[in-house]
Amino acid sequence: MTARPDASRNEAVIADLVRALGDKMVLAGAERPARNDSDWSTLGPQAPLAVVRPTTTEAVAAAMRICAAHGVPVVPQGGLTGLCGGARPLPGSVALSLERMTGIEAIDPASATMTVRAGTPLQVVQEAAEAAGFLVPLDLGARGSCAIGGNAATNAGGNRVIRYGMTREMILGLEVVLPGGDTITALNTMIKNNAGYDLKHLFIGSEGTLGIITRLVLRLFPKPACTMAALCALPDYESVVGLLTAARRGLGPMLSAFEVMWPDYWDVIAAMPGLRVPLAPGHAAYCLIEAQGTDETFDAPRFQAWLEAQAEAGLLSDAVLSRSVADVRAFWGVRDACSEFPHALGPHEPFDIGLPVAAMDAYVQACKAALAERLPGAFALFYGHVGDGNLHIVAGVKGAVPQPKDVIQEVVYGLVREFGGTVSAEHGIGLTKKPWLGHVRSEAEIALMRRLKAALDPDGVLNPGKVV
Amino acid sequence: MTARPDASRNEAVIADLVRALGDKMVLAGAERPARNDSDWSTLGPQAPLAVVRPTTTEAVAAAMRICAAHGVPVVPQGGLTGLCGGARPLPGSVALSLERMTGIEAIDPASATMTVRAGTPLQVVQEAAEAAGFLVPLDLGARGSCAIGGNAATNAGGNRVIRYGMTREMILGLEVVLPGGDTITALNTMIKNNAGYDLKHLFIGSEGTLGIITRLVLRLFPKPACTMAALCALPDYESVVGLLTAARRGLGPMLSAFEVMWPDYWDVIAAMPGLRVPLAPGHAAYCLIEAQGTDETFDAPRFQAWLEAQAEAGLLSDAVLSRSVADVRAFWGVRDACSEFPHALGPHEPFDIGLPVAAMDAYVQACKAALAERLPGAFALFYGHVGDGNLHIVAGVKGAVPQPKDVIQEVVYGLVREFGGTVSAEHGIGLTKKPWLGHVRSEAEIALMRRLKAALDPDGVLNPGKVV
Numbered sequence: 001m002t003a004r005p006d007a008s009r010n011e012a013v014i015a016d017l018v019r020a021l022g023d024k025m026v027l028a029g030a031e032r033p034a035r036n037d038s039d040w041s042t043l044g045p046q047a048p049l050a051v052v053r054p055t056t057t058e059a060v061a062a063a064m065r066i067c068a069a070h071g072v073p074v075v076p077q078g079g080l081t082g083l084c085g086g087a088r089p090l091p092g093s094v095a096l097s098l099e100r101m102t103g104i105e106a107i108d109p110a111s112a113t114m115t116v117r118a119g120t121p122l123q124v125v126q127e128a129a130e131a132a133g134f135l136v137p138l139d140l141g142a143r144g145s146c147a148i149g150g151n152a153a154t155n156a157g158g159n160r161v162i163r164y165g166m167t168r169e170m171i172l173g174l175e176v177v178l179p180g181g182d183t184i185t186a187l188n189t190m191i192k193n194n195a196g197y198d199l200k201h202l203f204i205g206s207e208g209t210l211g212i213i214t215r216l217v218l219r220l221f222p223k224p225a226c227t228m229a230a231l232c233a234l235p236d237y238e239s240v241v242g243l244l245t246a247a248r249r250g251l252g253p254m255l256s257a258f259e260v261m262w263p264d265y266w267d268v269i270a271a272m273p274g275l276r277v278p279l280a281p282g283h284a285a286y287c288l289i290e291a292q293g294t295d296e297t298f299d300a301p302r303f304q305a306w307l308e309a310q311a312e313a314g315l316l317s318d319a320v321l322s323r324s325v326a327d328v329r330a331f332w333g334v335r336d337a338c339s340e341f342p343h344a345l346g347p348h349e350p351f352d353i354g355l356p357v358a359a360m361d362a363y364v365q366a367c368k369a370a371l372a373e374r375l376p377g378a379f380a381l382f383y384g385h386v387g388d389g390n391l392h393i394v395a396g397v398k399g400a401v402p403q404p405k406d407v408i409q410e411v412v413y414g415l416v417r418e419f420g421g422t423v424s425a426e427h428g429i430g431l432t433k434k435p436w437l438g439h440v441r442s443e444a445e446i447a448l449m450r451r452l453k454a455a456l457d458p459d460g461v462l463n464p465g466k467v468v
Numbered sequence: 469m470t471a472r473p474d475a476s477r478n479e480a481v482i483a484d485l486v487r488a489l490g491d492k493m494v495l496a497g498a499e500r501p502a503r504n505d506s507d508w509s510t511l512g513p514q515a516p517l518a519v520v521r522p523t524t525t526e527a528v529a530a531a532m533r534i535c536a537a538h539g540v541p542v543v544p545q546g547g548l549t550g551l552c553g554g555a556r557p558l559p560g561s562v563a564l565s566l567e568r569m570t571g572i573e574a575i576d577p578a579s580a581t582m583t584v585r586a587g588t589p590l591q592v593v594q595e596a597a598e599a600a601g602f603l604v605p606l607d608l609g610a611r612g613s614c615a616i617g618g619n620a621a622t623n624a625g626g627n628r629v630i631r632y633g634m635t636r637e638m639i640l641g642l643e644v645v646l647p648g649g650d651t652i653t654a655l656n657t658m659i660k661n662n663a664g665y666d667l668k669h670l671f672i673g674s675e676g677t678l679g680i681i682t683r684l685v686l687r688l689f690p691k692p693a694c695t696m697a698a699l700c701a702l703p704d705y706e707s708v709v710g711l712l713t714a715a716r717r718g719l720g721p722m723l724s725a726f727e728v729m730w731p732d733y734w735d736v737i738a739a740m741p742g743l744r745v746p747l748a749p750g751h752a753a754y755c756l757i758e759a760q761g762t763d764e765t766f767d768a769p770r771f772q773a774w775l776e777a778q779a780e781a782g783l784l785s786d787a788v789l790s791r792s793v794a795d796v797r798a799f800w801g802v803r804d805a806c807s808e809f810p811h812a813l814g815p816h817e818p819f820d821i822g823l824p825v826a827a828m829d830a831y832v833q834a835c836k837a838a839l840a841e842r843l844p845g846a847f848a849l850f851y852g853h854v855g856d857g858n859l860h861i862v863a864g865v866k867g868a869v870p871q872p873k874d875v876i877q878e879v880v881y882g883l884v885r886e887f888g889g890t891v892s893a894e895h896g897i898g899l900t901k902k903p904w905l906g907h908v909r910s911e912a913e914i915a916l917m918r919r920l921k922a923a924l925d926p927d928g929v930l931n932p933g934k935v936v
Contacts, residue, residue: 110713110826111824111825161660162659165637166660182915186910188890189824191633191856192625193890195901196905197670197674198623201669204666222716225720252761254720294718298766298770357578357580388659390660421658422658422663426660433663442653442654445652448646448667449664452920468665
């Protein structure tokens with residue numbers, strides 16, 4: 001009964017979009033590219049009515065206005081590397097992809113800022129900063145595919161949050177198209193600007209539900225002159241906390257990563273072919289510490305002296321110190337070997353949770369025990385950016401198809417609630433984590449989120465049903 | 469005609485407040501303290517109906533609910549040190565002061581966080597962090613009086629923003645009472661938490677117009693082990709930008725302040741009795757550079773080597789290097805001598821603006837020329853946190869009472885608009901800068917601010933008429 005009006009509405013919205021933007025920007029029917037049907041979540045493809053690929057802010061605004069007028073939901077898309085379904089099309093929606101809206105607009109060396117279009121891949125942004133003598137410290141595995149606008153929309157994290165903060169902390173200004181099609185151009189380039197409400201933070205991390213980010217002003221950082229790293233084995237978790245505290249004090253703002261791997265993780269990666277694993281198994285915890293300095297002649301000896309002092313203080317069971325850039329890369333290879341888990345472990349459930357640092361090991365032990373009780377034979381590996389309170393978990397039952405996903409999620413997220421953590425440290429909520437949002441945010445918080453959503457998108461035309 | 473109903477409403481709201489909170493928390497009539505009639509703005513006193521001084525979040529919420537029910541506006545107050553009138557009572561309002569809601573609730577050394585009540589003076593917060601071996605890097609002249617909740621509500625800046633960011637960057641979690649009296653308890657302690665919208669940023673910097681901050685989770689930083697400083701004279705503004713760029717690169721994250729003083733400023737402070745001014749007048753610009761290190765044996769020689777390299781590169785006309793903590797303090801004495809301007813200069817207008825770093829000197833020259841043309845005999849001194857894009861100006865006509873405030877503001881803010889700056893870098897908008905908000909924020913931005921205000925405070929009961 002409803003198919004007919006929907007069909008005519010769909011035709012009408014596509015016709016209006018083509019009329020306003022031309023048929024090169026609007027791809028429907030056979031021309032619609034399949035890649036825009038899904039992101040990196042495991043939700044599978046969902047075809048949108050059309051894919052719109054504007055190249056200007058005006059075209060984004062025009063597309064948004066047309067869709068809003070027809071009551072057709074819009075799903076903004078960046079590099080489609082999100083893991084929680086935030087950019088996955090909704091049934092009957094138009095996918096608005098920023099992939100053609102790319103390019104660096106300006107670099108201001110004196111203010112140390114870059115103005116960039118939202119669809120620009122992160123790696124292009126990094127390289128442009130590098131060429132101008134600066135650093136964009138945001139970095140993650142998907143750097144070649146993910147778009148800087150998507151990084152902002154999801155408040156991406158990554159490996160060096162302990163030193164540089166989340167994406168949020170690297171953004172000075174934004175241009176955003178609102179659900180009604182109005183454009184907010186707030187391309188502030190100043191570190192200090194207290195003239196009225198800071199609107200950018202409303203959109204950063206809102207996963208494309210409150211506005212479509214079209215341009216950004218990024219803060220640029222000085223390029224570090226040298227990087228030192230150490231891979232350490234520790235006798236217990238107390239020593240991990242002690243080492244973190246000592247690293248914060250002794251390395252100060254040079255500390256650029258503090259990663260921890262629990263022993264089950266180490267056992268799995270030690271068995272991986274072709275991986276250089278420089279410490280023996282059997283320790284209670286493993287730690288990758290990285291520091292970035294401004295002068296190797298001062299900073300390399302200082303890092304070594306600091307590490308030796310920790311060994312003397314009894315915090316380390318064993319440790320290896322990097323002597324070259326290749327060593328640093330090899331140490332990170334151990335930490336990044338988790339990307340091989342799909343092959344090494346077979347089917348499993350991955351998690352991205354956050355916890356107070358002091359509670360982490362108690363959480364790990366409780367989680368392992370609960371999983372073993374609920375799912376005999378289950379495996380669970382724990383590792384993550386402990387310096388930032390961020391823990392990753394992969395858990396599953398070897399060979400089980402399908403995996404007992406619901407039980408695993410119940411255990412992991414139930415304990416997250418108990419230990420005062422978060423169900424999403426860096427990946428966002430999107431669609432896949434929505435059922436768990438209430439575990440860690442109160443009813444009053446979620447009600448306020450809904451109030452903001454209703455204030456900005458009263459008709460629910462922008463990425464409806466995501467996040468809240 | 470309206471006096472009678474107002475009077476009975478006023479009596480009723482006070483009676484309800486006393487009934488709910490007791491008469492120790494609610495001060496009206498002769499018991500109402502005069503200090504709550506104004507803040508540090510020049511707007512002068514305005515008596516509220518009553519001063520409410522709750523000691524718990526529940527009491528704040530109860531007071532808010534009662535006032536909202538009577539349609540009586542509430543003005544939240546912290547340490548009353550704001551310069552723009554944000555905490556000054558409105559006619560017919562209840563002043564809700566957090567001054568009795570003080571104390572450190574928890575310090576978590578592993579996560580490096582502190583949970584604190586909003587009325588706690590900044591200096592108490594600093595000292596508690598220090599005693600636990602940490603640093604709260606927020607620091608400003610009013611530290612003994614200002615409250616940490618007010619620092620958050622105004623997103624306070626200060627001297628070390630270049631290294632640690634604004635107050636916003638130091639806050640992980642907040643508890644807020646909304647205009648309707650609901651409480652949002654979001655005392656997050658994790659650096660990474662992407663579970664839903666980040667609500668705290670909505671309230672930080674909103675100057676008490678969207679909610680009343682009652683408790684905060686602060687991020688703690690490691691205490692620096694040593695501080696080095698240099699006071700430099702430079703041949704031109706190009707060298708200032710060159711020195712800033714070199715400082716960012718060579719000192720990296722050690723760089724904790726980069727302050728610039730233009731020559732008119734130097735001439736005035738050089739004539740101040742009792743001030744040690746270690747560089748001769750006559751240079752084009754003066755720069756105070758500070759770096760905080762983690763180990764004096766490494767960092768002091770490095771700082772000296774860096775400074776010598778800048779002299780060799782021709783960026784410096786003259787420079788003095790600190791040899792002691794007393795030297796560092798004396799160098800800051802030169803920069804902080806601006807606090808004596810009321811005595812040294814007589815009546816004048818102070819400004820807190822922001823500009824792109826590259827445009828600053830052009831702005832200064834344009835501003836001086838325009839003031840000289842519009843107000844023959846006017847003086848104008850320029851100085852500020854140039855590393856953060858923040859410029860302070862004091863301008864006036866010697867001896868004129870009243871000062872030609874309107875003309876001076878027109879010149880200063882008109883050029884701010886022209887140069888793409890901001891009318892408030894760190895002091896906020898409050899009441900006094902409201903007429904100038906439209907100079908630097910677009911109609912679309914201000915419309916969105918109003919939409920947020922209406923969404924959170926539909927009846928306009930919380931600090932109405934401030935900011936937007």
